[in-house]
Structure formats: structure tokens, C-alpha cells
Amino acid sequence: MDEELNKLIESLPILDEGKELLIKKFDELHKKNVIIEFKYNRTLVDKAAITNILNASITEIEKQKQIIENSKNKLNQTLTEVHTQRNLIEEKNKELNKLLDDLRQTQQQLILAEKMASLGELTAGIAHEIQNPLNFVNNFSEVSSDLLDELLVNINSGNYEFVEQDVNDIKQNLIKIAHHGNRADSIVKAMLQHSRIGTGAREVTNINKLTDDYLKLAYHGFRSKDKSFNATLKTNYDKALPRLNIVPQDIGRVILNLISNAFYACTERSMKEEQKTTKGKSSETPYIPTVSVSTKNGSGKIEISVLDNGTSIPNKDLEKIFQPFYTTKPSGQGTGLGLSLSYDIVLAHGGELNVITKEGEGCEFIIRLPSA
Numbered sequence: 001m002d003e004e005l006n007k008l009i010e011s012l013p014i015l016d017e018g019k020e021l022l023i024k025k026f027d028e029l030h031k032k033n034v035i036i037e038f039k040y041n042r043t044l045v046d047k048a049a050i051t052n053i054l055n056a057s058i059t060e061i062e063k064q065k066q067i068i069e070n071s072k073n074k075l076n077q078t079l080t081e082v083h084t085q086r087n088l089i090e091e092k093n094k095e096l097n098k099l100l101d102d103l104r105q106t107q108q109q110l111i112l113a114e115k116m117a118s119l120g121e122l123t124a125g126i127a128h129e130i131q132n133p134l135n136f137v138n139n140f141s142e143v144s145s146d147l148l149d150e151l152l153v154n155i156n157s158g159n160y161e162f163v164e165q166d167v168n169d170i171k172q173n174l175i176k177i178a179h180h181g182n183r184a185d186s187i188v189k190a191m192l193q194h195s196r197i198g199t200g201a202r203e204v205t206n207i208n209k210l211t212d213d214y215l216k217l218a219y220h221g222f223r224s225k226d227k228s229f230n231a232t233l234k235t236n237y238d239k240a241l242p243r244l245n246i247v248p249q250d251i252g253r254v255i256l257n258l259i260s261n262a263f264y265a266c267t268e269r270s271m272k273e274e275q276k277t278t279k280g281k282s283s284e285t286p287y288i289p290t291v292s293v294s295t296k297n298g299s300g301k302i303e304i305s306v307l308d309n310g311t312s313i314p315n316k317d318l319e320k321i322f323q324p325f326y327t328t329k330p331s332g333q334g335t336g337l338g339l340s341l342s343y344d345i346v347l348a349h350g351g352e353l354n355v356i357t358k359e360g361e362g363c364e365f366i367i368r369l370p371s372a
């Protein structure tokens with residue numbers, strides 16, 4: 001208690017009990033006052049803290065508001081862009097649909113063109129192949145006609161010792177004429193069959209003969225386009241091959257495609273080797289383009305193999321070669337349908353068409369057909 005207040009109470013003209021009571025009351029009042037003062041100060045501190053927190057929150061809210069505002073603007077912008085993009089995509093879609101229609105039409109035309117082209121290729125081969133037997137037929141007919149004149153003269157002049165000789169010669173000639181006539185006949189038949197691809201009926205077929213016929217057609221077809229083309233042809237036909245029930249013109253077409261591809265790959269390699277030679281980089285052994293065609297009787301399957309030492313196919317391109325329209329030929333030279341059609345034809349016969357390629361050495365295509 002305050003010293004002055006004590007003195008003041010002491011000096012008051014009242015009883016001691018009164019003084020004590022007064023001092024006690026004053027003490028209580030003083031304590032209450034201290035508590036109130038303490039609470040007041042606490043409130044002031046709390047108020048300042050709350051004000052700070054509130055201010056910070058307001059700033060944060062302002063910030064968030066700004067961010068939301070920005071996001072809203074961006075969203076609107078994106079929405080506008082999305083709309084524009086959607087319109088663009090719709091337009092592109094329309095264009096693409098039109099392109100797709102055009103492509104479908106072109107594809108149909110190309111398939112037709114490929115059929116015509118391979119027919120043309122075949123026709124060129126056929127023309128050459130037919131020319132040969134026809135020449136024989138013509139020559140032997142002429143010789144036979146002369147022999148008949150000679151025979152008549154010999155009969156009329158009674159030189160009977162020469163008559164038998166003349167008759168034998170004429171007979172031999174007639175056998176040769178029949179042989180070459182038959183050859184021309186089978187070529188014409190092959191051509192007719194080829195023009196009916198996909199519509200033909202199955203026939204029990206001698207695979208070795210079919211393969212050899214188409215090898216010759218492919219060779220002369222290729223030569224008719226490129227007079228300088230030359231390749232060593234090797235054949236190895238398995239004589240024990242059973243006859244197969246196939247559509248001969250379709251399998252023939254597959255063989256023709258594979259051999260034509262092999263010839264093309266050899267020509268390409270020849271040109272590359274020549275370029276190396278002119279640059280003085282040629283390898284020691286000269287390049288001899290070689291195509292080997294063989295047949296084999298495997299277990300339950302027969303195999304027709306076309307092996308070449310041409311440009312070969314890079315491993316990375318292997319999965320593409322059977323796709324329709326895949327070609328590495330310069331534009332206008334190949335449709336890229338050869339292998340895809342071949343694949344379909346072999347598949348339709350329950351067989352498979354495989355390729356083995358050795359980069360830089362060449363490749364081998366193998367047709368496997370079920371033999372039973």
C-alpha cells in the first residue's frame with residue numbers, strides 16, 4: 001500500500017478498527033485495479049495480434065483473388081482457342097474425309113493399273129516365248145515342205161532308197177512341230193489364266209512345271225524392258241514333289257512377282273557395283289547377278305524358294321514390305337502391290353510367304369503350301 005495513503009489514514013480521527021477496515025478495502029481495491037490493468041494490457045496485445053493476422057489474411061485474399069482473376073482470363077482465352085481449334089479440326093476433318101475418298105478411288109485405280117501392268121509384263125514375256133516355238137514351227141514346216149518335194153521327185157524318178165529316209169525326216173519334223181506347237185499352246189493358256197486372277201478354279205498342278213514356266217516368262221518379260229539385263233539363273237526342282245490342288249494362275253502370279261523383284265534387286269546391285277568400279281572401289285570378286293529358283297518337299301508342306309544376291313532388304317524395312325503400296329522403286333515404276341497381293345494369294349491357299357534377308361548379300365522368299 002502507498003506510504004502517503006497510509007499516513008493519511010493514520011491521521012484520520014477515526015477508530016483503529018475503522019482505519020484497518022479502510023486499509024483492507026484499499027488493499028482489495030488496489031489488487032482489483034492491478035488485475036484490471038493486466039487484463040487491459042492483455043487485450044491490447046491480443047488486439048494488435050489479431051489486427052496483424054487480419055491484415056495478412058486480407059493481403060492473402062487479395063492475392064488469391066488476383067490469381068483467380070488471372071486463371072479466369074486464361075480459361076476464357078483457352079476456351080476461345082479451343083473453339084478456334086475445334087473449328088479448324090472440323091475443317092481438317094472434312095478435308096481428310098475428302099482426301100480419303102480420293103485415296104480410295106486412287107487405290108482402286110492403282111490396283112487396276114497393277115493388274116494391267118503385270119499383265120503387260122507377262123504379255124511381253126509371252127510374246128518372246130511364243131516367238132521361239134513359232135520360229136521352230138515355221139522352219140520345220142518349210143523344211144518339211146522341201147522334203148515332200150524331194151520325196152515326190154524321188155518317187156517319180158524311182159529312187160526308192162531315199163524315200164524311206166525322206167519319210168523319216170518328215171516324221172521327225174512333224175514331231176518337233178507338234179512339240180513346239182504344244183509349247184506355244186501352254187504359254188497362251190498361261191496368259192489366259194493370268195488375266196483371270198482371283199476368279200480361277202483350283203486345278204491339280206505340277207508345281208515344278210508351273211515354276212519353270214513363270215521363271216521363263218519373268219526373265220523374258222524383264223529382258224523386254226531392259227535389254228542389257230542378264231543374270232545367272234539356277235534351278236533345282238525336287239522331282240518327288242506331289243501335285244497340288246491350287247489356282248495355277250494365282251500361284252503363278254506370286255512366282256512371277258517374286259522373280260521380278262529378285263531381277264530388279266540384282267539390276268540395282270549391278271548398277272551400284274558398276275559405280276563402285278568407276279570410283280575404283282570395286283571388290284576383288286566381280287559381281288555376278290544370280291537368281292536361284294528351287295522346290296522342295298518338306299513335311300506336310302512344299303516349298304518354292306526364290307533366292308537372289310541383289311540389294312537385300314534392310315532388317316528395319318522387313319515388316320513393311322508386305323504392306324500394300326510400300327515400294328522403294330522410283331515413282332511410276334512400281335505400285336508396291338506385288339508382295340501384298342502375293343501374300344494374300346498364298347494365304348488364301350492355306351500357305352505362308354516368308355522372307356529371309358542377309359543385309360548386303362541378298363534375300364530369299366519362300367512360299368510354303370500345304371501338300372495335303
Ligand SMILES: Nc1ncnc2c1ncn2[C@@H]1O[C@H](COP(=O)(O)OP(=O)(O)OP(=O)(O)O)[C@@H](O)[C@H]1O
Nearest residue numbers: 261262265312321327328329334335336337338339
Ligand atoms: N528380292 C528383293 N530384294 C530387295 N528388295 C526387295 C525384294 N523384293 C521386294 N523388295 C522390296 O520390297 C518392296 C515391295 O515389293 P513389291 O513387290 O510389293 O512392290 P514393288 O516391286 O516395289 O512394286 P511392283 O511389284 O508393283 O512393281 C520393293 O520396293 C523393295 O524395296
Ligand SMILES: [Mg+2]
Nearest residue numbers: 257261338339
Ligand atoms: Mg514387285
